[in-house]
Structure formats: structure tokens, C-alpha cells
Amino acid sequence: MNIVWFKRDLRIEDHDPFFTACQSGNVIPLYIVEPELWSQPDASRRHFHFIHDSLLDLDRSLQKYGAKLIIRTGDVIRVFEDIFQNLGAFTLWSHEETGNAWTFKRDVAVAKWCKSHSIIWHEFPSNGVVRRLKSRDNWSGLRNMRMQNAIIPPPAFIPLFNHINSEPIPFKEDPLFGKRIEGTTQSGGRSEALKTLHSFLKERSGRYMFTISKPGASARHCSRLSAHIAYGTLSVREIEQATKKRIQDLENIGDPESKNLIYNLSAFLSRLAWRCHFVQKLEQQPEIETQCMHPSFEGMREPHFREDYFQAWKNGTTGYPLIDACMRSLIQNGWITFRMRAMLVSFASYDLWLDWRKTAPYMAGLFTDYEPGIHYSQFQMQSGVTGMNAIRIYNPIKQSVDHDPEGKFIRRYVPELKNIPLTFIHEPWKFENSSKHYLEPIVDHQKAIQYAKEQLSERRQTDGFKEGARSTHKKLGSRQSPVKKPKPRVEDDRQMSFDF
């Protein structure tokens, strides 16, 4: 008897553990709803909404083979113990998971339980993340090799283990999944993932890099595959190979429009590689979820925490129109583009001097695509506590003028500013009787970041800072881009970081 434990890999295509398990004997495809996972501070009902759609779709795929997804609710070890007691010994198959500290500890406990019951647990690599990597120097070569390997087809036949009942897939409204969410959530599931990939490669990518930093248009022209990657309805290898195939076809056409698409799709490929790079960091150093990558920054913000600032940031009521519009749009839609995520974190960390450990779990709950490896690394980078990255402080007024020049996005999400003249949309406090129209800015940006810069530079001058930064870079820093970088032709999210 083989149990295939589905976690953040909700598909049967390019699924090595499922394919191999089907070749070795009768299979139980199992998904476990873990109540304790859903009570963690970074979990949210929004994640479950996406998972719910994906489980339904996974079940539909299995039904085509006469199989069924088995659902169990409870602590994983209790679920396995129950199966073991009632049905006998089994072999366990899954992908390696690089999740938060809670899933890491859970997997350690599962490994111990397996050992004590003489159960073999086959864990297969997931995407480009290399477990027990000896040196970061070899990583990109290993990752790229994996991306070139052939995609694993779904099994031709699923040998079923029939003597097990399933619970139903929980409802989206089940109280287990925490607070009600406001707004909508991107639909999950393999079929949606394929449609999204197809429309990006065929139609939407032509304006990808041009709109990637625009809070409004990016929602259509970015790939929108992040949640699908986070929950594994598509593998990164599938996406990468489909993109390369599309680039190859376009190269054969060779007209200006094809060249434009190739430029955009190459930039997209770099981001897929960044994804694996960031998750690899968490794989190698799980502590980055709770500790600053550079220890010199510990204790810098924590004692100065202001609950009123935190609430204003969380609710989109800081008085800075673009900050508030972005936060409200995120609450509403569960997604916002990279630059606006970075700006929201920069504002929380520098202007409001909030510690990233307070802000990161809140935003994790808002993002449908929450991926701990990217999330915590990015929070640390955008808060200036890695010691190895340049400090990036975003000016919310400049971002607003640059990326929402006509204030359309602001007016949409901050209806209080609907009728304010365009001249004042980015700085409504300059309009006559401004307090009648909108909130006063919560802090003065220039003064706030002056303080932040002084604090950071004090920390950077402490003894041993450079050595600490070098050792973090050796362990976690990027060596080279795993794919050839296209020359930036328009502003993209690697540029314009220093707009103090």
C-alpha cells in the first residue's frame, strides 16, 4: 500500500512521487487538512479558498482514472497512525516541502514517526530547490539541469487501494479556516492554471515589463501564476519549458512583435529562477522566518512598535493615497504587483518603523500566493535587515506620480478621493481644506526616513558588520543569474530602488 501525500503540489502531472508510487503498488492519494496549520498566524481562509478549488480539480483528474482523492482532517501523525492501525503498513510518498517553521517541525515529527514504525518515506525534490545543498556555488547549475529534465507524464494507470473512505472536501466557509475574508480570491485548480499560463504566453505577456510596476494594469499583464506555483497546480518546470517552447516558436517568426514577446518572456523566465533562488534560502536557513539575516539589526525596531501605526497600515488609512489604495486593493483582491508589495513593506518598515516580524504574517494572510521562501526573504530585503542587499526606500509620492499618474487606481480604491482635482491626487493634504477630503499623512515621509537612515547606518557601522554580511552572502546570496538576463529596456523592478 502506497500513500501519496499531497501538500503544496496539487496536480498529478509532473509529479514524480505520484508517478513512481503508481508503479510500485496500490495507491491512496491523500490530502490532510491540518487544523493546527490553519491556526498559525500566517494562515488565512484566502489560502484555503484557493486550495479548495485545487482539491476539487485534483479529485476530478483522479476520477478520470476511476480513483478518488482521500481527505482526512487532523494531526498528520494521528491520521497516519490511524491508517497504520486499521489498514496496516504502507510506504509514504511526497514532495519535499520548504514551508514555514510549523511545517518544517511537522515534517521532522513525521520522519521520526515513520522511522519508529519502519515506514519508508520517499521524498522527491520540488521545483528548483536542492535539499542538503553543500555549496551555494553549485546551485544554479543544479537548478537549471532539473528544469531541462523531461516532464513526468501522469501515470497511464492508477492501481487503487479501495478499502478506505474519504471525508468530503471541507466547505470554503468551514470555521476551521479562521476569520472571514473580505473581497475575492483568484480561482485555484489545475484547469485554471493551464488557462492562465496559456493566456499569458499567447496574449497577455506583450505588455508584461511595461506594466509590471503599475498597480492597475499589472493585474492583467503579469502572469498571475504565483498562487498556482505556490500550491503546485503547475510545476515550475512545466511553466519554464512551455515558455521556452513559445520563445522558440517566436524566434522562428522573428517579426518586431515576436521580438517584443521574446523580451518579455525572457524577463519572466528570470523571475521563475528568482523564485527558486528565494525558496532555496529558506530551505538552507529556516530561521529567516523569525531572525534577521544579519544579527546586527536585531532589536532595532521592536522596542519602538506603535500599534496605531500598524493598524493604519493594515487598514489602508495612512493618509498616503497610493499606500492606502494598494493596501485596500490587496485586501479586496489578494494580489498586488511586486513593486507595490515592496513599497507597502518599505513604508511599514522605514516610515512607520514597524518590525517586519509583525507585518509579514499579516501580509502573508492577504496574499493568495503566500510562499514562505519568497515572502520572508523579501520582507527582510525590503526592511533593510539582510546586510547584503542595497537599502531600498520607496517614496510613496514619487511612486504614485510614476505609476498611477492619472490617479485612476487611487480613485478606484480610495473613493474618498474620487472628486479631488488631479493636481492634488498624490498629495491631497496640499488641497484647500484638505482635512475635509482625506486623512492627514500619518508621518512626514522625509523626516521619518531621515531617522530610519540614521538608525540603519549606525547598525552598519558596528564592529563585525562587514564580516557578518559576507558570511550571510556566502550562505544565501545569489551567485549569478541562472538564466540570461534581458537588458532592461523600460523601468523594471530592479531599477529605481533608491528614490529617497
Ligand SMILES: Cc1cc2nc3c(=O)[nH]c(=O)nc-3n(C[C@H](O)[C@H](O)[C@H](O)COP(=O)(O)OP(=O)(O)OC[C@H]3O[C@@H](n4cnc5c(N)ncnc54)[C@H](O)[C@@H]3O)c2cc1C
Ligand atoms: C514583500 C514581498 C513579499 C512577497 N511575497 C511573495 C509571496 O508570498 N509569494 C510569491 O509568489 N511572491 C511573493 N513576492 C514576489 C512577487 O511580488 C510575486 O511573485 C509576484 O508579484 C506574483 O505575481 P505573478 O505571478 O503575476 O508574477 P510574475 O511577474 O508573472 O512572475 C512569475 C513568477 O516568478 C516568481 N517571482 C516573481 N517575482 C519574484 C520575486 N521578486 N522574487 C521571487 N520570485 C518572484 C513568482 O513565482 C511568480 O509567480 C513578494 C514580493 C515582495 C516585495
